[in-house]
Amino acid sequence: MRAIFEQELGQVGEGLLQMARQVQAAVRDASTALETADLQLAEQVIAADDAIDTIERELDERCVTLLARQQPVATDLRVIVSGLRMSASIERMGDLARHIAQVTRMRYPEHALPDQARELFAELATAANGVAANVVALLENHDLELAAAIEREDDVLDTLHQRTFTTTLADNWTGSVPQTVDVTLLARFYERFGDHAVSVAQRISYLVTGDLDVTTSD
């Protein structure tokens, strides 16, 4: 089963990996642009998202062509269907990195983040970078340890997301209303980024082990 999986995934895997690498760069640069109020870097992330979307469409076409030409059954079929699902998740991760960059651009030359939230967002960035790196590595070598690591890092993102609520609702919160709005949305973008990575991790795990544990992301 593993052999068939490796062979079939090879046909869609390259596109997924290409997307995942670009998403890794996007979320890294989006976080840096947010931390440093770097308009040029934010613009670059926003512009680069088109390339991710283009790969997604090509990948989808390739999957449909594979389905039509190879008439696959059983595992091969599931690999391709999973490829379609994963491409949607990774594309969405790219959108979320772009959203982070868009908030940075909107507030420039101001910093979107008030000082009180900077440490929290440094931690969110670290966790998101870890998630993105592990998605790339998981697509490269299908090591299920990486899938487990992604789930753990997603838990970290969820906890940090919750902490933004306690931060903005604390008595000592001095952020303005726009800062409160930005912090609320930015933290949600990071949290969703993790959810989509978990979805990819679960689909890869399923393909490797045959054990479906795909809870819906929320």
Place this chain on the structure above:
Amino acid sequence: MRAIFEQELGQVGEGLLQMARQVQAAVRDASTALETADLQLAEQVIAADDAIDTIERELDERCVTLLARQQPVATDLRVIVSGLRMSASIERMGDLARHIAQVTRMRYPEHALPDQARELFAELATAANGVAANVVALLENHDLELAAAIEREDDVLDTLHQRTFTTTLADNWTGSVPQTVDVTLLARFYERFGDHAVSVAQRISYLVTGDLDVTTSD
């Protein structure tokens, strides 16, 4: 082409329609629960989301079985692949209705919405109900006028979503920080609800006309 589409979509269409009808009820009830701070109704929406998720999984299995057994090509194949995509979008619409209900539950017995935001959210609810009804109708009869109506209603949701920013950032905004956070997230849930509906509308349009205009939702 239309005949093949009708025939093939019939095989996955019933599940999609079932999901869309449940989403229609979910977003209606979630909005009512939000407006009236109705805990019981909010709980009901949250509990009912599991049923939508279950239909999605069954539908996905059915699509994969169809692919394996019928070895479809060309249009038939695209119908099934689109079915997989649409089930993910509709499932996500259900999640967003659940999120609205979860905010209501979290703030109960308080109202999540301050008075200043109530009219705006009444308009968001009306637009979301319109979107949900048109997704159901579009899946029933594939009338492309409905797809166009969904895009227009999504524009309304986008405009209302933008208006929540001008509302919370206005000098006369007296909402507390938790209310600002809630309003920010709730409006985003409605806005994303519309995006997923547009994605469904575009896939149906593509199947009917063969003209792909699927921009990525964001």
